[in-house]
Amino acid sequence: MLAQQRQALILETVRESGAARVADLVLRFGVSDMTIRRDLDALARRGLLDKVHGGATVPQAGSTDEPGFAEKSRREPVEKRGIARAAAQLVRPGQAIGLSAGTTTWTLAHELLDVPGLTVVTNSPPVAEVLHEQGRADQTVVLTGGVRTPSDALVGPVAVGSLASINLDTVFLGTHGMDVRAGFSTPNFLEAETNRALIRAARRLVVVADHTKWGVVGIATIAPLDQADVLVSDPGLSRDARQHLSEHVDELVVAAPDGTETR
Template identity: 50%
Template sequence: MLALQRRAVILDLVRRDGAVRVAHLVERLGVSDMTVRRDLEALARAGSLEKVHGGAVITPTATTGEEPGFEAKAGLESAAKAAVATAAAGLVKPGSVVAVAGGTTAYAVAAGLRHTPGLTVVTNSLPVADLLRDFAEEPDGGAPTVLLTGGAPTRSASLVGPLADQAIRSLRVDLLVMGAHGVSERAGLTSPNLAEAQTNRALIESAARLAVVADHTKWGVTGLSRFAGLDEIDYFVSDDALGEDARAVLTREVGRLILAGPGDA
């Protein structure tokens, strides 16, 4: 189990039970006491839990004006993200150039591209680049070619800023897979990070088609900075827990609404 997967399990347990003990995590994850403590330390630095003697406890959820760390978000709505990612990965055609933006749902889509032949992947996400690099080391080969933009990393491990924007604007991609901090009828797609919103805008302008991946909890959330309207979206991929009002708006505004259920993961 990768570190990211372990930490997602830990976060699920903390959110379910309110607290976890190191001894229980050692048994549950099949790793050493030291590995568990390192995972808890990383999650505590990300603000997703609070370390206490012998374990960890839940912390309050961040507001929409704050940007949670990548690992803090990885454990949220994991089943819904898996279903969304599977459906979105099906939009990627063999031999195409696809951009994968930052965020945990887009990361899950990238994980589903392992066996799509002939891909070139442009990304500003450090975790996505690491994941695809791991694919390249597998004996069966066929891993995508990866182009990583420059830029300054955010708390969510996305590279943003003028260097990233300049690199992205020089490229043209067939499909962009992008998540969002928040989605709403009035504000469209939003982010709590101004620089990330600007880089997201550059990614959108470089793409022939835009696929937004967002589980139902993102609807009605508004971040600080808007980077796209709903009418710019070619595909909006969410899970089947999305409310009827949201479905009606998205059906009217986006090119195509795709809803994935747990059995689709």
């Protein structure tokens, strides 16, 4: 295979998954570690990807860039399933919970279909659709109103107002990015405001975020890291990220693809 063809396939892999590891690319293409690293260097020089320790990721977007729901749903699906399965273990029958908009919370909704007596408040039409499809009499879904964002979130004063008189046991928050300085953030000011209202309505905050969200900063902070009671992520989270997060969140859960916890 010519280097140009291999680089095109590498770029396709990174764009589809959001990231790629050097070791995985070596196995896939049957070339040396050094060859893959040269390919990544060439693609990085053209601004087509960002090199990171052990691999590459999609280029960092601007702080106001907001990918659509369909695009985000293709990123890290295996990791999101593991996170969702672990997060679902934190839900008990008869609870009232909040689910923010996002593809990880949407994945979590699928894991909650068998929890009896559950009341779910959400500002995500896709999340509500997952739960409504089952149509169980013992399950209540409350969908807030508001302006719909590119990522399929209902945001703004209507959503914030509807959350003001609601009391929840736990809110599960998806996030665009997480950073020591910026905390949990989003590229949308109105979504940040709505998510803050969702957090205020709950006694416990559980953030669900895969490893690619670390170091990403959106223009608007939703909450500082230390406001999270639990953060559920995946084994792709770097050692440095785990250390920083462990110092700030009350509990860090690293979930394997089957939902079991790893350390």
